[in-house]
Amino acid sequence: MQADLSPVIAATAQWLTRSFPASGGALASALCEVQARQAVTVAAWLRYPTEMDAALLGVSGPGGSARLDWVTGVDAALGDEVDAHAWRTWVDEVVASWAASLLTDAELAAQAVAALAEGSHSSGTRAEFRRLVDPDDSDRRAAALLRHPDLLAPVAGLHHGQLLDRLNPGRTLFA
Structure with missing residues (x-):
């Protein structure tokens, strides 16, 4: 199952780290990449929770980075x-x-x-995604741009509502 999503995970993590690069040298780049990959892995597993979902993605394709490039201004560069x-x-x-x-x-x-933990991908333990859920100071420094809420707002805002719906199905908007 992971192998079916691995091209999407790798490409999407690469897009994030190129758009919001690490602050520092090789170690910072590695720490930034790990955080991006963990976030993308969690997101991909939530978005495509079953083998059928992953298979349909393989048939239809993920869509590419054009809109993301436009939203962040990368397309002009x-x-x-x-x-x-x-x-x-x-x-x-x-x-x-x-x-x-x-x-x-x-x-x-x-x-x-x-x-x-409810899905079929992993046990969903915090340890598997420690750099995402509990980053230390080194992680934060390395990924200062990648974790900056103002910089990521245009990207995060594109489908934030869908993520909330996925995590809280049936929630009411005015509760």
């Missing part, structure tokens, strides 16, 4: 280079949006990881 990167076609906009929401809201991240 890349120019014609956007089409030169085939990995961008594997970026899933909803997964990126959900991951951005998880990176900027610790409570939501913890709730999302807890929701994984």
Whole structure:
């Protein structure tokens, strides 16, 4: 199952780390990438909870990074280079949006990881996603841009309501 989602997870995490790069050297880059990958993994597992969901994604494709690039202004910086990167076609906009929401809201991240325990992907333990749900100072420094709520707001806001619906099915808006 994981293998079916691995191209989407890898491409979406790469998009996040390229759009909101690490602050520092090689260690900071590695810490930032781990946090992005953990957030994207949780988001992808929530978005595609069954084998059938993953199979349908394989048939229909994830949609690519075009809208995300436009929202963040990356499309202008890349120019014609956007089409030169085939990995961008594997970026899933909803997964990126959900991951951005998880990176900027610790409570939501913890709730999302807890929701994984109900699914078929993993045990959903906090330890599996420690850098996402309980980042230390090194993690925060390395991913200062990746976890900055104001910078990620345009991406997180794209599908935030859908994430809340997924985590709290049947919730009322005015409760």
